Amino acid sequence: MSKQKKFILEENSIPTRWYNIQADMPTKPLPPLNPATKRPMTVEELGRVFALECCKQELDTEHAWIDIPEEVLDKYRYYRSTPLVRAYALEKALGTPAHIYFKNESANPLGSHKINSAIPQCYYCREEGTTNVTTETGAGQWGAALAYAAKIYGLEAAVYQVKISMQQKPYRSSIMRTFGATVTGSPSMSTRAGKDIITADPTHPGSLGTAISEAVELATTTPGCKYTLGSVLSHVTLHQTIIGLEAERQMEMADEYPDMVIACFGGGSNFGGTAFPFMRHNIKDGKTTEFIAAEPASCPKLTRGVFRYDFGDEAGYTPLLPMFTLGHGFKPANIHAGGLRYHGAGTIVSQLLKDGMMRGVDIPQLESFDAGMLFARTEGIIPAPESCHAIAATVREAVRCREAGEKKTILFCLSGHGLIDMTSYDRYIDGDLQNYSIADEDIEKNTADLLHVE
Numbered sequence: 001m002s003k004q005k006k007f008i009l010e011e012n013s014i015p016t017r018w019y020n021i022q023a024d025m026p027t028k029p030l031p032p033l034n035p036a037t038k039r040p041m042t043v044e045e046l047g048r049v050f051a052l053e054c055c056k057q058e059l060d061t062e063h064a065w066i067d068i069p070e071e072v073l074d075k076y077r078y079y080r081s082t083p084l085v086r087a088y089a090l091e092k093a094l095g096t097p098a099h100i101y102f103k104n105e106s107a108n109p110l111g112s113h114k115i116n117s118a119i120p121q122c123y124y125c126r127e128e129g130t131t132n133v134t135t136e137t138g139a140g141q142w143g144a145a146l147a148y149a150a151k152i153y154g155l156e157a158a159v160y161q162v163k164i165s166m167q168q169k170p171y172r173s174s175i176m177r178t179f180g181a182t183v184t185g186s187p188s189m190s191t192r193a194g195k196d197i198i199t200a201d202p203t204h205p206g207s208l209g210t211a212i213s214e215a216v217e218l219a220t221t222t223p224g225c226k227y228t229l230g231s232v233l234s235h236v237t238l239h240q241t242i243i244g245l246e247a248e249r250q251m252e253m254a255d256e257y258p259d260m261v262i263a264c265f266g267g268g269s270n271f272g273g274t275a276f277p278f279m280r281h282n283i284k285d286g287k288t289t290e291f292i293a294a295e296p297a298s299c300p301k302l303t304r305g306v307f308r309y310d311f312g313d314e315a316g317y318t319p320l321l322p323m324f325t326l327g328h329g330f331k332p333a334n335i336h337a338g339g340l341r342y343h344g345a346g347t348i349v350s351q352l353l354k355d356g357m358m359r360g361v362d363i364p365q366l367e368s369f370d371a372g373m374l375f376a377r378t379e380g381i382i383p384a385p386e387s388c389h390a391i392a393a394t395v396r397e398a399v400r401c402r403e404a405g406e407k408k409t410i411l412f413c414l415s416g417h418g419l420i421d422m423t424s425y426d427r428y429i430d431g432d433l434q435n436y437s438i439a440d441e442d443i444e445k446n447t448a449d450l451l452h453v454e
């Protein structure tokens with residue numbers, strides 16, 4: 001008898017609500033603060049920058065379930081559900097008794113999970129009468145998803161892409177431009193924030209922090225323009241819970257329940273989106289699933305950062321967010337997992353980490369590509385360099401299971417494919433990639449002036 005490998009939900013039975021873990025958290029996350037007054041931000045204040053509905057979702061700590069608008073569901077149905085796949089070939093290569101499942105979020109035309117939030121964000125913008133959206137993008141997955149979502153809702157999109165990522169992954173700008181977006185490398189001379197950054201450091205390679213500063217500045221100085229964000233914020237993670245909610249039903253079809261849920265970690269949206277629907281059962285039903293967020297060793301905010309109020313961007317334009325951070329001035333090494341080069345963690349995840357409800361692991365760049373190569377050669381999918389971190393953490397756990405003779409069930413999120421990242425693979429294969437580490441003194445120096453949290 002051949003074993004079932006793939007579990008898919010019918011188009012009409014995908015979840016119709018997102019899960020808001022803020023309502024169920026034993027300790028609620030601390031509120032974002034207005035940097036000028038140091039008082040909690042209100043929906044109206046946040047609404048100057050973001051779609052109002054997203055701001056309501058951001059600060060909602062009461063409603064556990066949020067209806068997905070019918071028009072958004074309709075767009076989700078073009079590519080959802082995404083497959084849940086049992087990785088038999090990977091298990092066999094590792095000789096592990098563990099059962100490994102992955103939720104394949106690369107299986108949509110944009111190639112990553114980012115589209116799950118781009119669609120609702122653009123939908124709410126259009127509903128509220130916005131004509132233009134702007135954003136930052138690192139490796140370009142978010143920019144590509146936003147460019148597409150803007151186009152389907154008739155919005156103009158202006159994207160600031162991290163300069164170094166633009167050079168490493170030129171095809172992502174082509175994708176964004178194909179969908180009609182205007183793409184600018186950040187830091188650029190087109191904003192005050194960009195000019196200041198270039199003046200201070202003319203060779204600045206750019207970071208998500210610089211690009212966010214420029215996009216926020218554009219949104220606040222352009223009428224009818226809203227800023228959108230692909231990670232970090234709570235409403236983004238809320239939209240991504242479609243991943244875990246589907247996976248929950250698909251694991252049921254497979255007659256299993258995960259002992260571990262693993263995802264890579266940039267700002268936390270694919271991690272939270274995959275993990276929170278399962279964490280809900282830890283909180284409410286006494287389940288004991290472990291949750292593991294895999295971050296790059298070169299950008300280790302979860303494992304080595306400090307819990308402080310910090311800005312989400314380099315220039316200090318965003319609200320102050322309570323987060324595990326390496327400091328908003330931190331310049332991450334030029335690793336190929338561009339989507340993980342961000343200094344801080346979202347507020348929900350930061351609180352959950354503080355409360356011991358999840359843990360972080362840090363993965364060196366070479367180990368991430370070792371795992372990605374193994375996955376490509378067994379399962380036939382070339383993973384995004386970001387996703388390679390989740391695979392590496394999964395491999396570590398599966399090997400531990402082999403050594404301990406434990407038959408655990410592991411679920412990880414394959415957040416995207418790496419087909420636009422082949423220069424990174426070429427460099428790995430040619431032996432041109434290296435590991436990066438950062439010194440404790442640098443973390444201390446970068447975080448010394450941040451606002452302490454009680």
Ligand SMILES: *Cc1c(COP(=O)(O)O)cnc(C)c1O
Pocket residue numbers: 112113114141142230231232264265266267268269270271339340384386387415416417
């Ligand atoms: C953006 C991105 C990430 C990191 O962002 P999170 O918000 O932490 O999920 C991970 N994987 C891929 C493929 C991405 O595009």
